Amino acid sequence: MTDDEQLFTELAELLRPRLEPPPEVLDAARLAFGWRDAELARLVEDSLLESTAGTRAGGTGPRLLAFESGEVVVELQIDGRRVVGQVDPPAEVELELRAGAPDGPGALLATGRSDALGRFVLHVPAGVQLVTLGCTYPDGTGFRTSAVRL
Incomplete structure (x- = not known):
């Protein structure tokens, strides 16, 4: 693995938690979906x-x-x-x-x-x-x- 590939892998690991929406956002989305009808x-x-x-x-x-x-x-x-x-x-x-x-x-x-x-x-x-x-x-x-x- 090159230095650039290693850097991108480490950066992806650092950002992974931020790629997941916060729990309150997921709750709001579920509520909006549930109330659509x-x-x-x-x-x-x-x-x-x-x-x-x-x-x-x-x-x-x-x-x-x-x-x-x-x-x-x-x-x-x-x-x-x-x-x-x-x-x-x-x-x-x-x-x-x-x-x-x-x-x-x-x-x-x-x-x-x-x-x-x-x-x-x-x-x-x-x-x-x-x-x-x-x-x-x-x-x-x-x-x-x-x-x-x-």
Whole structure:
């Protein structure tokens, strides 16, 4: 083996760990692939929008939102950094709260599971301004909400 070949071999060995994507990148790719078939739930109510139309006195208090996906409605109450919600019809679903828009895998902020009545509470870390909520049923079907600015 020539000196140049030896140098290239050693260089390839040094760079090999950097050729593998970091685990968090692989996790995000798997999530994006898994959510590609998840339906995007449609925003049907937002108290913030209603307050600008003058229907909500003063615009104070928690923000109330409702998203619809087929026959399912998920209602959210955002109060500071706390998200209280309910899935209707009631069901136990896996929940993922992510930073950013639904078209890309944002950082995972919180996970949880709704109870038998569809109720749940999730907490948003400080500094996060935009979130999406993903709901997955035991059969693997699910939906995600459009992005919500806190």
